[in-house]
Amino acid sequence: KQRVAVFASGTGSNFAAIADAIDQGSLDAEIALLVCDKPEAKAIEKANERQIPVFAFQPRTYPTKADYERDILQKLNDCKAEWLILAGYMRLIGSTLLDPFEGHIVNIHPSLLPAFPGKDAIGQALSTGVRVTGVTVHFVDEGMDTGKIIDQEAVRIREEDDRYSLQAAIQEIEHRLFPRTIQALIQAEKREEIKS
Ligand code: GAR
Numbered sequence: 001k002q003r004v005a006v007f008a009s010g011t012g013s014n015f016a017a018i019a020d021a022i023d024q025g026s027l028d029a030e031i032a033l034l035v036c037d038k039p040e041a042k043a044i045e046k047a048n049e050r051q052i053p054v055f056a057f058q059p060r061t062y063p064t065k066a067d068y069e070r071d072i073l074q075k076l077n078d079c080k081a082e083w084l085i086l087a088g089y090m091r092l093i094g095s096t097l098l099d100p101f102e103g104h105i106v107n108i109h110p111s112l113l114p115a116f117p118g119k120d121a122i123g124q125a126l127s128t129g130v131r132v133t134g135v136t137v138h139f140v141d142e143g144m145d146t147g148k149i150i151d152q153e154a155v156r157i158r159e160e161d162d163r164y165s166l167q168a169a170i171q172e173i174e175h176r177l178f179p180r181t182i183q184a185l186i187q188a189e190k191r192e193e194i195k196s
Pocket of ligand 1: 002004008009011012013014015087088089090108109110118121122171174
């Protein structure tokens, strides 16, 4: 089984969807660690309920980003994580983690990238007035939501939609799309290993 580390900063509904997909047998992986940059985040409770190990840290207690990423790297190596899954992790990944894991870091973003990168993608879509937005799963590089796109799904914005209803529609898609895409990546890598 491939060992994944999930990174989250918030509610952790995508983290829970990944854990549920594993329990149901549709995702052939194991969550080795939850990495969380907000010690009060709901995601941590969800990990505790499932007895998944957590590394919670406060970035502001470290002198630099490289310092806290070195701590994360140590924990990732200790638990032998092979994939980093960013599920609502609201920070850019620096070279301390990118260099050793490039090609094995995946993010989910609530828009059809390259439209609406960065924070509040749902609010950006609503205020721009587009009729279609969606969800993107992509590889992570040093940019802000700029890495190679792996999969996308569109959501139509209805006249009556507000931030809450649109977020609910987007998250319903995320919870299906993310575990499925991770499973496809893991399977593709397994096939490569057999070939080589
Ligand atoms: C998700 O909708 C994810 O797409 C978004 O944060 C939410 C986290 O929800 N990510 C970004 O905006 C990244 N720029 P969750 O904590 O319930 O999984």
